[in-house]
């Protein structure tokens with residue numbers, strides 16, 4: 001089963017590799033932006049519509 005650590009949008013914390021940030025691009029009519037949320041590396045990714053598998 002896929003986990004957040006298997007997703008391109010997951011950026012691991014240097015000080016703790018069990019945690020990281022999910023960073024996604026958003027866009028409204030005026031600008032593009034990024035939004036982040038903290039996630040656990042082993043969080044289930046199967047239910048996430050934004051999951052993007054890593055290529056490496």
Ligand code: SF4
Nearest residue numbers: 004007022045048050
């Ligand atoms: S919450 Fe979804 S988009 Fe974010 S890192 Fe996890 S699987 Fe990827």
